[in-house]
Amino acid sequence: MSRNQLLPRDPSPRGPADDSGCPILHVDMDAFYASVELIDRPGLRGTPVIVGATGARGVVLSATYEARRFGVHSAMPMTRARRLCPQATVIPPRHDAYAEVSRGVMEIFKSITPEVEPIASDEAFLDVGGARRRLGSPVAIARSIRDQVADRFGITCSVGVASSKFVAKLASRECKPDGLLVVPADRVVEFLHPLPVAALWGVGERTEQALVRLGIRTVGDLAHVPVATLQREFGAVGAHLAALAWGRDERRVVPHTPDKSIGNEETFPHDVDDPETITRELLRLSERVAARLRAAGHVGRTVSVKLRRSDFTTITRSRTLREATDVAKEIYDTSRELFEAAGLDRVRLRLVGVRVENLSPAATATRQLGLGDRETGWREAEQAMDRAVRRFGPDAVVPGSLVRRPFGPMDP
Numbered sequence: 001m002s003r004n005q006l007l008p009r010d011p012s013p014r015g016p017a018d019d020s021g022c023p024i025l026h027v028d029m030d031a032f033y034a035s036v037e038l039i040d041r042p043g044l045r046g047t048p049v050i051v052g053a054t055g056a057r058g059v060v061l062s063a064t065y066e067a068r069r070f071g072v073h074s075a076m077p078m079t080r081a082r083r084l085c086p087q088a089t090v091i092p093p094r095h096d097a098y099a100e101v102s103r104g105v106m107e108i109f110k111s112i113t114p115e116v117e118p119i120a121s122d123e124a125f126l127d128v129g130g131a132r133r134r135l136g137s138p139v140a141i142a143r144s145i146r147d148q149v150a151d152r153f154g155i156t157c158s159v160g161v162a163s164s165k166f167v168a169k170l171a172s173r174e175c176k177p178d179g180l181l182v183v184p185a186d187r188v189v190e191f192l193h194p195l196p197v198a199a200l201w202g203v204g205e206r207t208e209q210a211l212v213r214l215g216i217r218t219v220g221d222l223a224h225v226p227v228a229t230l231q232r233e234f235g236a237v238g239a240h241l242a243a244l245a246w247g248r249d250e251r252r253v254v255p256h257t258p259d260k261s262i263g264n265e266e267t268f269p270h271d272v273d274d275p276e277t278i279t280r281e282l283l284r285l286s287e288r289v290a291a292r293l294r295a296a297g298h299v300g301r302t303v304s305v306k307l308r309r310s311d312f313t314t315i316t317r318s319r320t321l322r323e324a325t326d327v328a329k330e331i332y333d334t335s336r337e338l339f340e341a342a343g344l345d346r347v348r349l350r351l352v353g354v355r356v357e358n359l360s361p362a363a364t365a366t367r368q369l370g371l372g373d374r375e376t377g378w379r380e381a382e383q384a385m386d387r388a389v390r391r392f393g394p395d396a397v398v399p400g401s402l403v404r405r406p407f408g409p410m411d412p
Helices: 032-040 078-084 095-112 129-135 138-153 165-174 185-192 205-213 219-223 227-234 236-245 275-296 328-341 378-392
Strands: 024-029 049-052 060-063 089-091 116-120 123-127 157-162 180-182 261-272 298-309 314-325 349-361
Touching: 024 138, 024 165, 032 049, 032 060, 032 095, 049 078, 060 078, 095 116, 095 123, 095 138, 095 275, 123 165, 129 138, 138 157, 138 180, 157 165, 165 180, 165 185, 185 219, 205 227, 219 236, 227 236, 261 275, 261 298, 275 298, 275 328, 275 349, 298 328, 314 328, 314 349, 328 349
Parallel strands: 049 089, 157 180
Antiparallel strands: 024 123, 024 157, 049 060, 116 123, 261 349, 298 314, 298 349
């Protein structure tokens, strides 16, 4: 059984669940990108909706549960998703909108406790052990989070409450969508052992196939295999899996560490060797990366480009700027120069990417004006564009050379 085949069980506990030994919460937004799109499109609620690029190489980024009933899931090729659910509404992604909602959701988490560990834009672990006196039991806190997310954004989330990160994450998955599941500390084994072995962290498709060949299909099966046998078959991973099978996970919630880089990539619908098309795509990616930098309050000094040839050979080039920036023009000028210096003018490319690294807070950045430079300029213009985009949508203001682009966005 693959991870995508794990089915949620009845989240209703048999009587009041004992959460006294369960300080760890895993909060996971339900169909996050699709849910954000439905905020502005309430008429699509209750219908199949897919978020993703529409090109031949596009992939599904998110799908409503109505679409998932037809077998659609994230990372699936869009062509297959359309065949499975031809009646679905397909919406191109708006990453700025998702980032804005994500920031608001994380603000809710941090108002509960400083012990927040985001692991994606739409999910995080919280250790609420220190918040009990102020806010009540872990279950009460979980209910409050769900209510706040729903009231503020009109979207739902699922929350797992457990004694460890591993079990809390499984619990949130088991109660999706729009659920809350407590796994009491003394019922962890009862919860884990019926699950398919693919539920364990570290069990990918190959490991799962190897376990099944050994007759190990459930977590309970694995739990009763001698650790020495697992280590002989799987090395150090074997001991790790044995510990998880008994619910042993000593990892603590680690508060968020700053982003190390921000970037975007584009896989073309077909291989491209036209320099004008490639540089236009570098401009679009630079605009997106700059907007994400400003939204996150970052500037960066190192600009890099990724260039993947038709034979899948990948070339990267980077340059460190004199001063940190979050200005699309500066990022684009650098990425274009890096592309031109790579000598791939007529080489067929299937993917290009732009990334900014060596980040620092924008609030602490200083900028030395050159002779003749204005105190306001591109950065202020792009900030004005950000405001227009937030108010009127992602296509409200775009560079003129992007008005007639031949294909739409498709991020990994």
